[in-house]
Amino acid sequence: MMFKKLILSVAMFSLFLQGCALTYPPLPEPEVMINKVDLRTDWRKGVNGGFGESSERFTLVPHGDFLYFTTNKGVVYKLRKSSGSRIASFESDLDVSAGVALNGDTVYLGTYNAELVSISLSEQKVLWKKVLTSEILSEPTYASNKLAVQTADGWLSLLSANTGDTLWRIKEDLPALTVRGTSSPLIQDGKVIAGFSNGKIKAFSLLNGSEQWSYEVRKPTGRYEIERLSDVDGRLVVENGIVYATAYNGTVTAVNLANGRLLWQRSIPSALSVSIKDDVLIAVDLESNVVALNALNGAELWTNDSLKGRDLGSPAFLGEYVAVIDRAGYVHLLNSKNGNVEARKVADLNLPPGSRMVSDGQQLFILTRNEQVTALTY
Template identity: 35%
Template sequence: MKLRSVLALCLLFAVAACSSNKNKDELKRSGLADFDATVKIKRDWGKGFGSGRDKRASNLMAALDEQRLFVADAKGRVYAYDLERKKNLWKSNVDSDIAAGVGLGRQNVYVGTFKGELIALDAETGEQKWLAETSSEILSVPATSSTVVVAQTIDGRLYGFSTRDGKQLWRYDHAVPALTLRGTANPVVQRNQVIAAFANGQIVALNVRDGALLWSGRVSSPKGRHDLEKMIDIDGSPIIDGGMVYAATYQGALASFSKAKGQVLWKQDLSSYRNLAVDGAHVYAVTDESHVVAFNAANGSILWTNEQMQMRGLDSPLLLDNYVLVIDDDDYLHVLNKADGSFAGRRKLSGDGFSAPMLFVDGGFLALSDDGKVSIYSLKP
């Protein structure tokens, strides 16, 4: 089984520790379930871009702007491609290994490096516009408003930089536990707020213009006798949907917060280090045991659970029409019915490993593999 998790080796020990009291049969890796397919998955287009991720768990994801696709690889290369005309637009090399990206702004694209550099490239030409330095590795994809780009570093700091010239506008410091997962949740910017999550199970809302704290909330609190059991890192990005913010922790909980003031609306026990998916009425999560769970977004009640892909290393879910899509660590895409979690389709995807979240595109979805292959698929009856 391929090991392509974004987590450090400490996660492997943590999983063993927190699972030590469970029946071994409960943790057995599931085979591929039999079912009668009701949809087919068609590959409509594909192309390779660079070398993809490396063993340092770079957080690379594609970005889409109308018909333009932006992709980076860990060796410092950033690519722009016109999906409509099937044409390369530009390629740029930032001369530093890329840890996270691509973040997309109005006029710039952004990448973070293992050296703690935030680099802005012109989205039209690929020319480097500026470089700003931070205190440590940037393992989160930069998020941006029209005037401020936000970078989160592995040492628990958030920086706000001017999108125009890279001038540092503010910095927010947050304590980091001694033991964490290898990774950082991507911050999210919406209007005047930046929502960020941290390794101690907390999320904060800051004013994106000046970094002032608007509210702070706790998804879960540490429990257990030693550091491994107390690890409650948030590696999945917070999700903003309407007036709600959703976040989940490893060995902790899934929680819903009021976006305006940060009040906790509900919590459910959950262990997850993946992104969530939300469609207004429902929240979908992948647990650390690769169970897919659907929750009522209003009150947190569980609607259904699919445990038939247990320990198959599922990545973050994507919602497409009436389906929930997940990819396992054997590169199989599984299509589940939103209504009850039953299987609707399955296909092995082109590429080796899929750590990046899938993206919705033109009625289908885009998948970026760990070896730099980008493919667009659609679902057919």
């Protein structure tokens, strides 16, 4: 009975947070500026569906000349990056919660019904479905013909990408209260690296799932459960043998991929992933301050607080600039050397809160809740 009450209270808290997210007051218009960079719209296309509950789970995957993604209505798309023209699509009746991982023209996605699904765009069919232990709240990861996926109940599983058969799985205990979501695991150098709701990142052998190392990014502290939230929900990033992780109400941490030893740590609470280019790491904290750090030692390079309170999404590098998108639909380009905002543009007049933006270095791609995909460049 106590367990059921706990689950109910957590569910109610989650609904409360989601409700708050949908009733934010409108943001004020940003200051009028003359753009130093010609940030422009390449194309905008309507699609069948948007990102649903959380845009962080509906990543777009640029690969070669194409862009792959799924929507919350279960439609998988392959678009041409240069024009937005549809190359292929596949409609399903799946209740999609996260996606996608990519293997050629095969995509993998997760559902609220705990299904991990493999879909072939070239063959236009579902190849296999695997029912896991709980809903999937982050996209799976593909490498070496294997899939790593986390479920909301704390299980990390490794599966065959060909058949969906489980190769191994491990369970991490969850705290009483967590942020709704999980990070997406990574497969790198013979290891599966994952972040958990208890503030830990761990590495496991790709071969058999044995634990290789563990590091506690942030120890839960505080009298009340809500003060103790320490989820590692932002996407993990691996660059040059270093694992970078962010913890809610906590830190940005860099650890050695080989042995899990701490390299540096900074107090920057964030629920978003970081972006890295040329040893410059960009993080956005819970108040939407944009911070640049030296990725090798954690030294601060600059901080921009001019966008504070604008509910920024995860940052992305676009050429020599840092791009961030706010809840009002504005994309801001920051000079990566000093953090100054040098251009901004409304990405979509009807852009809803929480839209996700990804970059291939030359273009920005945005999937919105109102069923639009937009490409920007300069």
